[in-house]
Amino acid sequence: MGAESTVSNVRYERGMELLRSVGGDSADTVIDGIAEIAPDLARYTVEFGYGDIYHRPGLTLRQRQLANIAALAAMGTAAPQLRFHIDGALNVGVTPAEVVETLIHISVYSGIPAAINGLTVAKTVFADRPESASPVVVAPISPEETLAERHQRGLEALDRIDGEAGHQVVAALADIAPDLAGYIIDFSFGDVYSRPGLDLPTRELVTVAACTALGTAAPQLRVHLHGLLNVGGTRAEAIEVITQMAAYAGFPAALNALTAAREVFAHRDAEGRSE
Amino acid sequence: MGAESTVSNVRYERGMELLRSVGGDSADTVIDGIAEIAPDLARYTVEFGYGDIYHRPGLTLRQRQLANIAALAAMGTAAPQLRFHIDGALNVGVTPAEVVETLIHISVYSGIPAAINGLTVAKTVFADRPESASPVVVAPISPEETLAERHQRGLEALDRIDGEAGHQVVAALADIAPDLAGYIIDFSFGDVYSRPGLDLPTRELVTVAACTALGTAAPQLRVHLHGLLNVGGTRAEAIEVITQMAAYAGFPAALNALTAAREVFAHRDAEGRSE
Amino acid sequence: MGAESTVSNVRYERGMELLRSVGGDSADTVIDGIAEIAPDLARYTVEFGYGDIYHRPGLTLRQRQLANIAALAAMGTAAPQLRFHIDGALNVGVTPAEVVETLIHISVYSGIPAAINGLTVAKTVFADRPESASPVVVAPISPEETLAERHQRGLEALDRIDGEAGHQVVAALADIAPDLAGYIIDFSFGDVYSRPGLDLPTRELVTVAACTALGTAAPQLRVHLHGLLNVGGTRAEAIEVITQMAAYAGFPAALNALTAAREVFAHRDAEGRSE
Numbered sequence: 001m002g003a004e005s006t007v008s009n010v011r012y013e014r015g016m017e018l019l020r021s022v023g024g025d026s027a028d029t030v031i032d033g034i035a036e037i038a039p040d041l042a043r044y045t046v047e048f049g050y051g052d053i054y055h056r057p058g059l060t061l062r063q064r065q066l067a068n069i070a071a072l073a074a075m076g077t078a079a080p081q082l083r084f085h086i087d088g089a090l091n092v093g094v095t096p097a098e099v100v101e102t103l104i105h106i107s108v109y110s111g112i113p114a115a116i117n118g119l120t121v122a123k124t125v126f127a128d129r130p131e132s133a134s135p136v137v138v139a140p141i142s143p144e145e146t147l148a149e150r151h152q153r154g155l156e157a158l159d160r161i162d163g164e165a166g167h168q169v170v171a172a173l174a175d176i177a178p179d180l181a182g183y184i185i186d187f188s189f190g191d192v193y194s195r196p197g198l199d200l201p202t203r204e205l206v207t208v209a210a211c212t213a214l215g216t217a218a219p220q221l222r223v224h225l226h227g228l229l230n231v232g233g234t235r236a237e238a239i240e241v242i243t244q245m246a247a248y249a250g251f252p253a254a255l256n257a258l259t260a261a262r263e264v265f266a267h268r269d270a271e272g273r274s275e
Numbered sequence: 276m277g278a279e280s281t282v283s284n285v286r287y288e289r290g291m292e293l294l295r296s297v298g299g300d301s302a303d304t305v306i307d308g309i310a311e312i313a314p315d316l317a318r319y320t321v322e323f324g325y326g327d328i329y330h331r332p333g334l335t336l337r338q339r340q341l342a343n344i345a346a347l348a349a350m351g352t353a354a355p356q357l358r359f360h361i362d363g364a365l366n367v368g369v370t371p372a373e374v375v376e377t378l379i380h381i382s383v384y385s386g387i388p389a390a391i392n393g394l395t396v397a398k399t400v401f402a403d404r405p406e407s408a409s410p411v412v413v414a415p416i417s418p419e420e421t422l423a424e425r426h427q428r429g430l431e432a433l434d435r436i437d438g439e440a441g442h443q444v445v446a447a448l449a450d451i452a453p454d455l456a457g458y459i460i461d462f463s464f465g466d467v468y469s470r471p472g473l474d475l476p477t478r479e480l481v482t483v484a485a486c487t488a489l490g491t492a493a494p495q496l497r498v499h500l501h502g503l504l505n506v507g508g509t510r511a512e513a514i515e516v517i518t519q520m521a522a523y524a525g526f527p528a529a530l531n532a533l534t535a536a537r538e539v540f541a542h543r544d545a546e547g548r549s550e
Numbered sequence: 551m552g553a554e555s556t557v558s559n560v561r562y563e564r565g566m567e568l569l570r571s572v573g574g575d576s577a578d579t580v581i582d583g584i585a586e587i588a589p590d591l592a593r594y595t596v597e598f599g600y601g602d603i604y605h606r607p608g609l610t611l612r613q614r615q616l617a618n619i620a621a622l623a624a625m626g627t628a629a630p631q632l633r634f635h636i637d638g639a640l641n642v643g644v645t646p647a648e649v650v651e652t653l654i655h656i657s658v659y660s661g662i663p664a665a666i667n668g669l670t671v672a673k674t675v676f677a678d679r680p681e682s683a684s685p686v687v688v689a690p691i692s693p694e695e696t697l698a699e700r701h702q703r704g705l706e707a708l709d710r711i712d713g714e715a716g717h718q719v720v721a722a723l724a725d726i727a728p729d730l731a732g733y734i735i736d737f738s739f740g741d742v743y744s745r746p747g748l749d750l751p752t753r754e755l756v757t758v759a760a761c762t763a764l765g766t767a768a769p770q771l772r773v774h775l776h777g778l779l780n781v782g783g784t785r786a787e788a789i790e791v792i793t794q795m796a797a798y799a800g801f802p803a804a805l806n807a808l809t810a811a812r813e814v815f816a817h818r819d820a821e822g823r824s825e
Contacts, residue, residue, distance in 0.1 A: 009693065034669050037676070040689055040745070041654045041669070045662055048737045056729075074525075076352030077626030078663040080670075104316045111525040112320055113353040119309050119316070120355075126312070139315055143284065169530065176540070177533055179331075180518050180526075187323045188526060195315070215766030216490030217527035219534075243730050250624075250661040251730075251738060252767035255719065258727055259769075265726070349800075351627030379591045386800040387595055388628040394584050394591070395630075401587070414590055418559065444805065451815070452808055454606075455793050455801075462598045463801060470590070491765030492802035494809075 012043065015051030022054070022061065022088035030084065049247045058240040063205060065089035066198075067241045069102050070206035071213035071248055073118030074110040081248070082118060086125045090132055096122075097137045101197035102206050108188045109210045109217065137197040147186075154190030161193060161200055163230050165223045201237075204228035209241050212257035213249035221257060225264040229275045235265055287318065290326030297329070297336060297363035305359065324522045333515040338480060340364035341473075342516045344377050345481035346488035346523055348393030349385040356523070357393060361400045365407055371397075372412045376472040377481050383463045384485045384492065412472040422461075429465030436468060436475060438505050440498045476512075479503035484516050487532035488524035496532060500539040504550050510540060562593065565601030572604070572611060572638035580634065599797045608790040613755060615639035616748075617791045619652050620756035621763035621798055623668030624660040631798075632668060636675045640682055646672075647687045651747040652756050658738045659760045659767065687747040697736075704740030711743060711750055713780050715773045751787075754778035759791050762807035763799035771807060775814040779825050785815060 020027045031042045054064060065088055072082040086099055099122055107115035126132050141150075158166045173181035193203060204227045211221035225238055238261055246254035268275070295302045306317045329339060340363050347357040361374055374397055382390035401407050416425075433441045448456035468478060479502045486496035500513055513536055521529035543550070570577045581592045604614060615638055622632040636649055649672055657665035676682050691700075708716045723731035743753060754777045761771035775788055788811055796804035818825070 030666075034666055037673055037686065038650050038654055038669050039686065040741075041657065041662075041665060044654075044657070044737065044741055045666075048733070048741070049662055052733065052737070072663065075626070076350070078661075078667065080667065081663040100313050104313055104319075107316065107319070107525075109525045109527060111353075111521075111523045111528070112316075112324055113347065113356040113523060114525070115316060116305075116309055116320075117353065117355065119312050123312055136312065136314065173530075173533065176537055177514050177518060180521060180529060180533070183323070183327065183518075183521060184526060187319065187327070191315075191319055191323070211527065214490070214525075214527070215764070216531070217525075219531065220527040239727050243727060243733075246661075246730060246733060248661045248663060250657075250659045250664070250764075250767075251734060252659060252761065252764070252770040253661070254730060255723075256766070256769065258723065258730070262726055351625070375588050379588055379594075382591065382594070382800075384800045384802060386628075386796075386798045386803070387591075387599055388622065388631040388798060389800070390591060391580075391584055391595075392628065392630065394587050398587055411587065411589065448805075448808065451812055452789050452793060455796060455804060455808070458598070458602065458793075458796060459801060462594065462602070466590075466594055466598070486802065489765070489800075489802070491806070492800075494806065495802040 011047040011051035013051075014055055015046035015049070018050040018054040018061075019046055022050075022065065022091060023084065024087070024091040026084060026087055053244055053247050056240065056243070058236055059244070061092040062089070062094050063202070063237075063241070064244060065092055065094055066098065066102050066202060066206050067209035067244060068248055069099060069118070070106050070210040071245060073103055073114055073121075074106050074210035075213050075249060076110065076114050076117060078248075079117075079121055082121050083125055086122050087129075090125070090129060096126055096132045097197050101137060101195060104195070105192055105198065105203055105206060106210050108192050109207060109220070110214060137195070139191075139195045150190045151182075151186055153194050154185035154188075157189040157193045158185055161189075161204065161227045161231055162223055163226065165226045169223060200231040201228065201233045204231055204233055205237060205241055208238055208257075209245060212242050212245040212253050215249070215253045215256060218256065218260050221260045222264050225261055226268070229264075229268065229273075234275055235261075286322040286326035288326075289330055290321035290324070293325040293329045293336075294321055297325075297340065297366060298359065299362070299366040301359060301362055328519050328522050331515065331518070333511055334519070336367040337364070337369050338477070338512075338516070339519060340367055340369055341373065341377050341477060341481050342484035342519060343523055344374060344393070345381050345485040346520060348378055348389055348396075349381050349485035350488050350524060351385065351389050351392060353523075354392075354396055357396050358400055361397050362404075365400070365404060371401055371407045372472050376412060376470060379470070380467060380473065380478055380481060381485050383467050384482060384495070385489060412470070414466075414470045425465045426457075426461055428469050429460035429463075432464040432468045433460055436464075436479065436502045436506055437498055438501065440501045444498060475506040476503065476508045479506055479508055480512060480516055483513055483532075484520060487517050487520040487528050490524070490528045490531060493531065493535050496535045497539050500536055501543070504539075504543065504548075509550055510536075561597040561601035563601075564605055565596035565599070568600040568604040568611075569596055572600075572615065572641060573634065574637070574641040576634060576637055603794050603797050606790065606793070608786055609794070611642040612639070612644050613752070613787075613791070614794060615642055615644055616648065616652050616752060616756050617759035617794060618798055619649060619668070620656050620760040621795060623653055623664055623671075624656050624760035625763050625799060626660065626664050626667060628798075629667075629671055632671050633675055636672050637679075640675070640679060646676055646682045647747050651687060651745060654745070655742060655748065655753055655756060656760050658742050659757060659770070660764060687745070689741075689745045700740040701732075701736055703744050704735035704738075707739040707743045708735055711739075711754065711777045711781055712773055713776065715776045719773060750781040751778065751783045754781055754783055755787060755791055758788055758807075759795060762792050762795040762803055765799070765803045765806060768806065768810050771810045772814050775811055776818070779814075779818065779823075784825055785811075 068085040103118040170181045207224040211217040242257045343360040378393040445456045482499040486492040517532045618635040653668040720731045757774040761767040792807045
């Protein structure tokens, strides 16, 4: 190596450092698996995935891991990487309960099978880490709760998170599928969104990650970009998580999500909002 | 438990009853797999997936199973659930031949690999159920049939099922990819749609399910919503199967499919049709 | 068989011949896996997939294999077929290095996980074919290269391949995510597109295949249809690879890609271009 280190080495070095923070003992598996067949892709993963993306400020490593868990589970096509990032989440201070909450959460966006299959991967990670046992979060819902109370809880959550955009979704269904509107209020918001274990800004952040990665949910991505900003998230955080998805779901997913973000920000600018 | 059962218990109880109708001996596997790591998601699956969605009238359990088989095979990301629902289909009176027909059918919408991989899952289910052997359906096509006869069969099926919307698809290809138009007529309609073993309303219903779940086929979903209504299906059935996809492919998939349905219904209203 | 062979037999016979050219010793596995459960789908695969699609002129078998590798790896849902087509690629003269390059390439379009998982499949194929060892391609980048030099290389590649359409993508990001624009230039073009091992028309052809199969990347598909035509590919080749995707990713994917192609061709017609 020359006396003067190059920027490429700098990206690689800080990338390996971040990869080790996240991957712990498993860090080398990311490289080893492809080091022989495609050493340059191994290098790009470290340099771009970690040295560029993960090195960015604006999201914590905890947030980055939860975003990856949501996106990879929603995609359903990347079980090895989901396993690595669930393990990585535990390494950077995410609790097992937060991992489980994120996977329950994505059932709304990619269906119950994707959530169950993600939890199956999580079980294998937790089994290898006996110290990771933590109380499973059971939402504190009284068995005596009535349907009306559940519905009311859902309406309040929908209002608090999605605001006007969410009410429009429900209203638009009145003429064609009012029962589905009921399920959004009762199941998506009354059951899932109201759960403790993940705060609302984190729920919205991982929703943005999942909808970006899916690539088939632009209208819902717009609603939840509003949602993220409604509950205290920032435009910068939205851009950060979308940018991260370029590495995990591809540049088209990120670019198309930015189109949605641009619309949402313009809408909010027109309303005089700073976020 | 209080003397007065709550509605939540009612949803759970009727959900378990339906889950057992479908799952038979495998019913508990759905719950057991995640009961320890995420008991609330197990509960939501029973309450929402079965107690709400499966409890709805408007589609038979046979129709619901065939829709799930088509959607899960098209998605290609949910082999455990596909296995469960193929097994469940047999439990509610779907024949192995109908399962196979549905999987052959989705080759048109998600490609031949997805169909083959779905059949690979079906083979494992049938192997565990020796009583499920049934004559494999071989379409009654004479080996002496000519290309022209196959083409004519395709044109007739296209006309009968997709009507005007289908002809527009073919016509739109004339200037850019006339051979693909030929493959639609000859393969999609002449080979696949003309097969016995699934009636036309069922073929269109599972097509709507698959295109809803894929999330990337809105124009084709519109064509086949027309198709479903053209061959005797109803708007209520279309809404039912789309609603079911909220649980299996996520709420975005269902909501975006309802946008397509709204357009199709409005178009047909303008033509004075009641369905 | 009658004295006069029918066209169906002709399609089957030429299909089997092509399937054997591609599949070599593995050719029969495609049929055998489903011959018992769904003999007609086995027949359609041979007749339509090979006898119709693969028999078409306009793309070489090498190009068809690389397109399938890109598409199937991007989809992430068809590992058995990806394995078959990587093996098939080697049978028709694609080098292992070209397989690896194609998989590295799709990291840009479907994310790094999809590329890594595709390479994992490729490793199993290469392990079974000891004669397939070939020097791994390491891009000839000097370890002393500076960030500025990498950026310049990216700009030149972006300009050469995507031309005006590519610059518009970058410019559109200036106000919302300028760093992502930087990653497109530096990583997508400076790192991946500049690699040797696949010429630019092939890179663009497999990009069109992957974006067609994904179904979520219409804007990017348009950019890269322009790109294919900018670097010496033809409209006929674009239509060919999109048509092939009807068999591998389904007719909706192909039809929706043709909508993008029609727009691109019209745009170029208005500019007076013949391709």
